[in-house]
Amino acid sequence: MKKTEIKGILREIPEGQRKEDKCHHCGGEFDQGIVEYNEHYFCCTGCRTVFQLLNEGGLEKYYSIEERTGNTVGRFHKDKYAYLENEEIRDGLIDFSDGGVTRVQFYVPGIHCSSCIWLLENLNRLHSGIHQSTVNFVKKTVDVVYKEDDLNLREVVELLAYIGYEPSVSLRDYNKKDRPHTNRSLYYKLGIAGFSFGNIMLLSFPEYLDELSYLSSDFKILFGGLNFLLALPVFLYSSSEYFQSAWKSLRKGYVNIDLPISLGIVALFFRSSYEIFTLTGSGFMDSFTMLVFLLLVGKWYQGRTYQALSFERDYRSYFPLAVNRIRGEKEEAVPVRDLRNGDVIALRNQEILPGDSILLSDSAVVDYSFVSGESTPISKTKGDKVFAGGRIVGELTRFEIQKEVSQSYLTKLWNQAAFQNENTRYESMVNSVSKYFTLFILSVAVLSFMFWYFETGTGVALNIFTSVLIIACPCALALTLPFSFGNTMTFFGKHRFYLKNAQVVESLFRADTVVFDKTGTLTFPGDAAVSFRGELEQEDLSAIRSITRHSTHPLSKIIADHLKQHNVVEISGFREYAGKGVGATVNGIWFKIGSGEFVGANPEVETEETSTVHVSRGDQYLGSFNIRKEYRKDIGNLISDLKSDGLEVHLISGDNAAELENMTRHFERSLIHFDQKPQDKLEYIEKLQSTGKNVVMIGDGLNDAGALKAADVGIAVSDDVYTFTPASDAILDGSELRNISRFIAFSKNVRAIVQLSFLISFLYNVVGLLFAVNGKVTPLFAAVLMPVSSITVVSFITIAIRFLASRKKFDFSP
Amino acid sequence: MSAIYILIGFSLLAALGFLGAFLWSVRNGQYEDSYTPSIRILFDDEPLENSESKDTNSNKINNPKQ
Incomplete structure (x- = not known):
């Protein structure tokens, strides 16, 4: 990139003369003065540089899709991403690389509007080495395909970070290849079942209306044969997971809902095939494919989840991939898992300590908000033991690793047994019901088989036996849970x-x-009640606000926020003393804000819930801010x-x-x-x-x-x-x-609703069974009963949960 | 009545075509992101010559570090 000349200069423009009241790039306030460039105002040089870059790349349209939408550009250390040049790390991150073209997916938390999509999908206009980039807005990911000859992974990440879309690269992204691909087979199965169901319906229709046998036998053979061919893939492919699941549970010695379903499917398919091939009837292929289709729809409905949220994050989503290790005078990036006891590492502002360590620098401020939820950082001094998971606030700090990453105080939690196996502590409701259900169905089937066997003979008895299994197939029962839980989930999601x-x-x-x-x-992590003990004048409050807003320390931020109605005045000589406080000159007087020791006050007892920040003006001690956590x-x-x-x-x-x-x-x-x-x-x-x-x-x-x-x-x-x-x-x-x-x-x-709908589907089954044991089940009867029972149950659930939701009064906190 | 054989044949062929299209779209990943394309379609394409001339410009910008 050609050297960017800094055309805009930081300066104050009085409010009345401003052409824009917010940063043209990010919409931020002009807290730190205004940078003017090309007739636009920016809040910092970062925003201005992105604007210039986009302008030169012909991407000024970014600002016309949604106004002032850019991300505030965070500054990062120039070697922050140096570790991406490490071959091993690179190979773990990329999706594939072939013939000089590499594809990699990043999680970019900064994606938030349509301008983001537009810009990130036009990366190739900023850099010709980028072949293609595709955004998934919901998952906040961008897939980048780039040419290895023109740029490397580090440069791709730096380009993204440079325009305000810093990807989050963590230990979890490592070994992407091991991660399972999204399961598309449910869609395939659903598509095939739906296709067969629709066509078999059409082909079966003539038979239902054919009371007087207008159809010639040629047609019966044609329709039967086509029905069989269409049903075959549904039996072999679409319903395969029900067989597998039933078989798996049988081998483990319990009965799940998939067992009576599988019995019904097998009975339906073989009885129908028998009827078709012996030309004794038209079979139940339409009921069979409808059953599988409805069951799969239920499965799909239940499987819908919140793609944008991650429920699987552990410490690896948060720990860095690599840290800078110091060997002699050399500093090099090493993968975190290669860290050994005794290694010395250097961490910069906002970087995370990957293993339990001893602090080597004089002092450090460590923020454990991700670990404990405690938002006030803790000060440490040389020789202190610092636990893994802390985020360093302030300047470059050195540590000596005491325990490897996987053995640290926090991370060894994940070696526990609780993380090794999925906890299914109790039998799910539907499976405990289906145990008795299956037993009941089988005994009804066997009893009626025996009855009819002695009454008439094997032929009729077998017919009755299969009819019982067919009509008892718990389609409505199997749809109960997906729809009641799915609806509940949607309702909860709205809240x-x-x-x-x-x-x-x-x-x-x-x-x-x-x-x-x-x-x-x-x-509440952010909210705190701030009170001041002592006397302060207006000018002092303005001075304190102006000083604290320059500091990244959370307590400074709380104070600056608390004083935001006061004016900002010019300060000079601002300095941050790590672990102690901040100081600056205002109107020729040196202000100190920080710990009692630093400011020169009597040390006070601090509890976990309150923090005290002392203030002095020149030699005079003014008092202290008391910051208390709010419940x-x-x-x-x-x-x-x-x-x-x-x-x-x-x-x-x-x-x-x-x-x-x-x-x-x-x-x-x-x-x-x-x-x-x-x-x-x-x-x-x-x-x-x-x-x-x-x-x-x-x-x-x-x-x-x-x-x-x-x-x-x-x-x-x-x-x-x-x-x-x-x-x-x-x-x-x-x-x-x-x-x-x-x-x-x-x-x-919802449990009561589920129990009621179990009852409804049992009633349908009992009615069906009464017909079945008397040998009155026709294909038409089965083809009507199944959708009617499923639709009643599903609509009952949907209406009941909607009704319940409309009656529940929820407190909406403003 | 023999026309029915042909008609059934055609209807099945048409249905198979749609099934094929569905399976292709799943395979193509169209069901993995059902939101972004709805925004993407609203972006206007820019005139070709314009983007080409910018292309030569963008070649210069290839190292954001400096």
Whole structure:
């Protein structure tokens, strides 16, 4: 790229003379002055550079699709992506590479509007080495195909980061080749079953109307033969998974719903084929293909999930792929898993510590918000032990690795047994029903076979036997759960409670115990109550705001935000003292903002819930800001609601017991547990389960990951559901936490609906069976009964759940 | 009545054609992203000569690091 001359200069333009009131690129405020370029205003040189780049690439249309939509361009260290030049890492990331053309998929969290799609799909106009780029908006991914000769992976990532679409490259992206491809076979099966069903319907129709036998036998042979040919792929391919599943469960010694379905399918197909080939009847091929088609539709309906959300994230989605290791004077990027004990690594601002380490630099500020939900960073000094998972805030920091990545305090949680196997602790509702159902059907079939065998003979008896199996095939029963759970899932989704899959509804209505994490779950991470002890004048407040807004420290941000109605004044000599505070000169007076020691105040006792920030002006101590964590609104009501619904409510927190008194107002003393390590949380859940409890765990950070996994329903609370949440069964928007008792109550109502629709489908079966044992089942009768029963059940469920949803009053927090 | 044989044959052929089209579209990945194409179709194509002249320009821009 030709050297970009900085044409725009940072300067202040008075508000009245501005042509635009927001940054032309990102729509941001002009907090730090205005950069003017080509008659447009920008909030920083980053935004201006992107504008210039897009302009020169002929991509100015980006700004006309949606206005001021660019992402604020984050600055990154020039070697941040150097590790992508490492062959091993590159091979693990790319999808395939062939003949100099490489294809790679990135997850780009910054994709948010149609301009993004347009720009990212026109990357080839910014760089000729990029062959093609395709965006998936819902999944926020971009597939890039590029020519190896012209640019390498590092340059692709840097190009994306440079225009404000920094891809998230984490340990999880490694070994993409191992990941399973999306399963398309359900679509194939559905398509083939639908095709055969429709055509067999048409071909069977003449027979139904043919009361007086107008059809010549030639036609019967033709229609029968065609029906058989069309039904064959449905039998062999579309219904294959029902056979497999039934066989698998039989070998494990239990009966699932797929067994009576498979029996019905086999009876339908062979009875029909027999009738067709012996010219004794027209067979039930239309009922057979319809059955398979409806079942597959149910499967598809149940399988719809939230593509944009990830329920599978573990520490690997969050840990870096590589870090810079220092050997002598040389600094080189190494894959994280190659780190060994004793290695010295260097981390920059916002980078994550991959293993438990000892701090080698003088001081460091570490932010553990992803791990514990605690948003206030912790200061560490030389020689301190620092646990993995912390994000470094501030300048370059050196660490010595003490434990390898997979053996660290946090990450060894994933070696636990709870992560090795999927927990299916109890038989699903439909399978426990189908056990008795299958037994009942088989005995009816055998009994009526015996009765008719002695009455007439084998021929009729076999007919009756297969009719019973056909008519009893639990199509409506099998559709009950997909549709009731699927509808519930959609309803919950509207209230920002996203389930991983439909089965979670079932676990939710069994729940009798709710366990809460405290920090980040019950407390609100962003919100804090700020108060000042001492006297401050207007100018001081303006000075404090102007200084703190330059700092990236979360406490500074809280204070700057708290003072946002005050003016911004010019400051000079701004300095950030890692782990201590910040300082700057305003109107010739040196201000210090930070810890008591740094400012020169008496050290005060800080609790987990409050942080104190001291301020001095020149030599004069002014006072301190007291920043207290806020609990989410209505926590008290939520917990009393849960209790009155008969649920047991527990609290487990990794913090010390400072808030014990506050918590005993809501929770019973014996059910509150402080100082719990991630491992303890997991064991606590398992202990509850061993006493027969069905546990819902509500947490937010990586330290809850074990408990979330072990619980029957793990719910991750997040204030932005699209950002990081640990692996869980459900993701709940933080503002909807208040409604969790209503979600559980709703799911218990869904159980009643499911039971009612089981009853309806049994009634249909009983009616059908009455006809079947008397030998009155005709193909037409079967072809009518099956869709009628399925449609009644499905519409009953849909209407009942809609009705329930319209009656439920949900609290909408503003 | 023999016309019916031909008609049935044709109707099945037509239906098979649609089935083939469906299977091809699944294979092509059309069911994996049902949202983005709805936006993509609204972008106007730009005149060809314009984009070509820009192409030579963009060749110069190939290292964003500087």
